Amino acid sequence: MFGHLVCALISFIIGTLLLPIIKQQFNPPPSVVQTITPHMTAPAAKFPTESPIALVLQNHRFNPSNFTVPAGKRFRIQLTSHDPSVDEFESYDMKFEKIVTPNTTITVYAGPMHPGTYSFFDDYHPEDAKGTVTVETGDQDNVR
Template sequence: MGKDEAVAIASLMALNILVGAALVAYGRRVRGRPVAFPFIVAAGAIVVVAGAVSAFAFGDKGPEKAEAAGPKPQAVSLTAQGTKFVETKLNLTAGARVSMKFDNKDAGVQHNFALFDGPDATAPVVFRGDLVPGPATVTYSFTAPPKPGTYFFHCDVHPTVMKGTVTVAAGAPPPGGAAGAPLQLSAKNIAFSPTKLTAMAGGKITIHFNNQDPATPHNVVVFNGPDATAPVLFKGDLVTGPASADYTFDAPPPGTYFFHCEVHPQQMTGTLTITR
């Protein structure tokens, strides 16, 4: 509720109290004048109704604002029972936020969900959930891979018997003015691939960063200029490979911006071009 609405409601409530007090005080005086008293009662009723209408019209609309905050995550369920996954095939939308209900029904046994960026567990990790001792239920939150395709998942504790696939399908195109598909950026052999990225001005930019260098930390730092002496626009958290992360930040104005890995600033560099 805004400041103006709060002031209006408080004023009406105060007026209600004053009218009520006047009715009580004046009531004794108008016993002999029955014609005037109904008009006072009617006036008081009008003020009370006006206060109620204002409170309804200007009151807090928190739930509506919450609903308009953005799309809900894609909900999926995965159950572990008898040292196997009940669901071995899952379907997700490319780039969607995912809320996975993970239900471990095996008492005294740990399970989890680990998703890989490829057909088997040798591929980089997209997401790895914490181990869950059963029986227990948790919610895993992560971002679906940005590219349509088939991805492998397993339980880290029982990788040979608990496994499955996630099929990622392309989502609907974003509405006008919304952010486009994530930019793809990989780190391999202490080098970025590609070294040139392009995005539209306005809205948000998401870089899907895939670090393929085992036991080596990398990140992405974007500068507001042609080199690392310029102010920092965005600095992503370090990612130790093999692993992936999504970096999201506000798109700067049109122009060309320098980026590097802060751990390997000489070998790992590139440019981000923002177009209208």
């Protein structure tokens, strides 16, 4: 009997106390982000000012599945998931991984990168959801 009480108490603590705290740490409410953001300072050169590359994840496929960026510049990828399941947007080459829940949008930063082709994928569906980023030098106006 004592064991059942301990299990019930642990379930209660996890479900009502710890789970909301964990969710808040990984996805803070806008009011927290707005409160913190004005006080944060960072060199402007580290964050891209151009519009983000917009990706959509639907039916475990990225659209577009490949895009081009200029060499030597930091860039932003904004991913919107229309998958019914949780996905993990990841790239070993560009050194990011981020969980994306259904019907949400996340942003990741990458670069600056040397010319070449770099891969990204959904770690939960790697055979279906994969893509590449081509990093090129040259005419910066034609890159995207």
